[in-house]
Amino acid sequence: MENWTKRFLLIPCLYACANAYAQDENTPVIEPELDRREITADSIDTEDFEIGVFAGFISIEDFSSSEVYGVKAAYHITEDFFFEAAYGMAQGDLTSFEKLSGGSPLLNDEDRDYTYYNLSVGWNMLPGEIFIWDRYTFNSQVYLIGGVGSTEFAGDSWFTVNLGAGFRLLLTDYFAWHIDVRDHVFDRDTFGEDQTTHNIEFTTGITVFF
Amino acid sequence: MTHYLTRFWLLVLLLFSSGLYADDNPPVAVIAEAFVEMHTGPGRGYPVFYVAERGEKVELLKQRTSWIKVRTMPRGPMDVDRDGNPIPGSNTKEGWVRVSSIAKAEDEYGQPLALNFPQLENFSDRRWEMGIMLGDFGGSDVISGYTGFHFTRNLSLEVELSENFGSFSSGQSATLNLVHQPFPDTRYSPFFTLGGGVRKTDPRSTIVQTEDREDDVLVVGAGIRVYLSSRFLVRVQYKQHTILTNRDDDIEVEEWKIGLSAFF
Numbered sequence: 454m455e456n457w458t459k460r461f462l463l464i465p466c467l468y469a470c471a472n473a474y475a476q477d478e479n480t481p482v483i484e485p486e487l488d489r490r491e492i493t494a495d496s497i498d499t500e501d502f503e504i505g506v507f508a509g510f511i512s513i514e515d516f517s518s519s520e521v522y523g524v525k526a527a528y529h530i531t532e533d534f535f536f537e538a539a540y541g542m543a544q545g546d547l548t549s550f551e552k553l554s555g556g557s558p559l560l561n562d563e564d565r566d567y568t569y570y571n572l573s574v575g576w577n578m579l580p581g582e583i584f585i586w587d588r589y590t591f592n593s594q595v596y597l598i599g600g601v602g603s604t605e606f607a608g609d610s611w612f613t614v615n616l617g618a619g620f621r622l623l624l625t626d627y628f629a630w631h632i633d634v635r636d637h638v639f640d641r642d643t644f645g646e647d648q649t650t651h652n653i654e655f656t657t658g659i660t661v662f663f
Numbered sequence: 664m665t666h667y668l669t670r671f672w673l674l675v676l677l678l679f680s681s682g683l684y685a686d687d688n689p690p691v692a693v694i695a696e697a698f699v700e701m702h703t704g705p706g707r708g709y710p711v712f713y714v715a716e717r718g719e720k721v722e723l724l725k726q727r728t729s730w731i732k733v734r735t736m737p738r739g740p741m742d743v744d745r746d747g748n749p750i751p752g753s754n755t756k757e758g759w760v761r762v763s764s765i766a767k768a769e770d771e772y773g774q775p776l777a778l779n780f781p782q783l784e785n786f787s788d789r790r791w792e793m794g795i796m797l798g799d800f801g802g803s804d805v806i807s808g809y810t811g812f813h814f815t816r817n818l819s820l821e822v823e824l825s826e827n828f829g830s831f832s833s834g835q836s837a838t839l840n841l842v843h844q845p846f847p848d849t850r851y852s853p854f855f856t857l858g859g860g861v862r863k864t865d866p867r868s869t870i871v872q873t874e875d876r877e878d879d880v881l882v883v884g885a886g887i888r889v890y891l892s893s894r895f896l897v898r899v900q901y902k903q904h905t906i907l908t909n910r911d912d913d914i915e916v917e918e919w920k921i922g923l924s925a926f927f
Contacts, residue, residue, distance in 0.1 A: 496690050496723075497689075497690065497723050497724075497725060497726045497731065497778075498724075498725045498726065499725070499726040499727070500725055500726070500727050501726075501727060501728060528793070528925070529727065529728050530728070530894045530895070530925040530927075531728050531729065531893075531894055532705060532706040532707065532727075532728045532729065532730065534894075534895075536793070536795065536925065538808070564868075572795040572806065572808050573795075574795070574923060577706070580704065580706045580708045580709065581708070582703065582704070582709070590703070592703070592704040592705075592709070600795065601795070601797055601806045602806065603806070603826050603828070607868075608868035609833065609865075609867055609868050610826065610828065610833045610865070611828060612804040612806065612828035626725065626727075626732065662727070
């Protein structure tokens with residue numbers, strides 16, 4: 454019985470081998486290398502987009518200073534210039550008048566929400582390297598940035614110009630740490646007459662390139 | 664049951680690892696120029712620390728703006744540290760080269776690489792355009808961001824988001840526009856546009872307490888694109904907005920804008 458089983462199993466094995474040899478006869482001796490890779494610009498990973506989060510403090514004119522959080526995205530057009538879009542949120546506190554007078558608040562809580570977005574153009578003014586002892590070298594850029602956007606505060610949205618400077622430290626090729634100082638300037642007439650307000654923001658954040 | 668779970672996780676692991684390791688085999692280029700300078704960073708200001716010669720093979724790792732990160736093929740044994748252990752990567756050089764400086768590079772079989780890099784001369788063949796615009800919308804400040812896709816050399820489709828800030832009301836609009844440029848090969852290229860979308864108007868809270876309105880809007884306009892450099896263009900445009908209100912009369916608003924855009 455055991456013999457039969459062996460034979461039964463061996464026969465298909467033989468057939469398989471015979472077939473394999475038969476196929477070998479047909480194949481050419483030298484196989485042309487067909488494993489060519491078409492290299493186009495698309496096969497190289499481009500990392501021109503940068504996306505990240507930031508947090509810090511913003512001084513809202515007349516309404517004390519508060520924490521600010523936000524997200525931003527950038528597209529690097531050349532080594533010198535980039536476009537940036539940012540969205541941030543903060544909350545205005547009581548004005549000094551409201552605190553001292555003890556009267557009814559000038560704005561309700563909802564109108565104290567300070568949100569903004571902006572579209573800016575940045576210039577990598579000072580590209581450089583940071584050396585930490587003998588061991589580490591990181592690329593960095595100091596950039597000037599400015600743009601336009603909208604700030605929603607005290608129940609209305611206001612045309613806002615932003616100007617500032619920032620520092621980007623590339624910890625790896627695709628991971629960066631930012632420090633930013635930005636002045637958000639807008640005219641508002643919340644207290645009756647038009648006044649130009651300067652809202653200075655200091656933030657730090659992390660971004661990834663992809 | 665546990666077996667199935669293990670198998671499932673192994674499969675997942677395999678899938679992910681194969682995805683991750685796909686990048687471990689970057690394309691290889693053979694340098695055809697007399698020499699190529701390798702910088703420590705993707706910019707002209709970063710120092711040159713190595714010069715690769717004609718015939719040297721480099722792996723193309725990634726691209727940022729018009730710079731490519733390359734790694735030379737291992738040459739000689741690896742350096743060893745104080746304890747005698749080899750230091751990985753010590754017999755290769757990794758740095759950034761300008762795309763235009765290796766434009767003539769070939770692949771391992773002597774075929775020229777199809778590396779493309781932006782040149783001003785090719786502006787009319789670009790596909791994408793995006794930019795920021797600023798201007799006047801019926802006497803109020805207006806800002807816009809837009810993205811356009813050129814599906815033929817003459818026609819493009821643009822999505823534009825705008826916000827304007829007036830003394831009595833502010834508003835936001837989103838429009839889709841068809842743009843036709845009759846002379847795509849000129850650096851000063853006029854265009855005509857037609858589109859439509861929605862517009863939201865918020866009256867100023869200090870003036871009157873009225874409801875926000877949302878209306879349809881039709882847009883017709885014309886303008887000019889001026890191609891400045893290999894990546895930038897300036898755009899000046901005039902648009903007439905017809906806001907289809909549910910009151911007796913439609914509102915017509917004239918808008919002038921100037922903007923800076925990137926095209927690629």
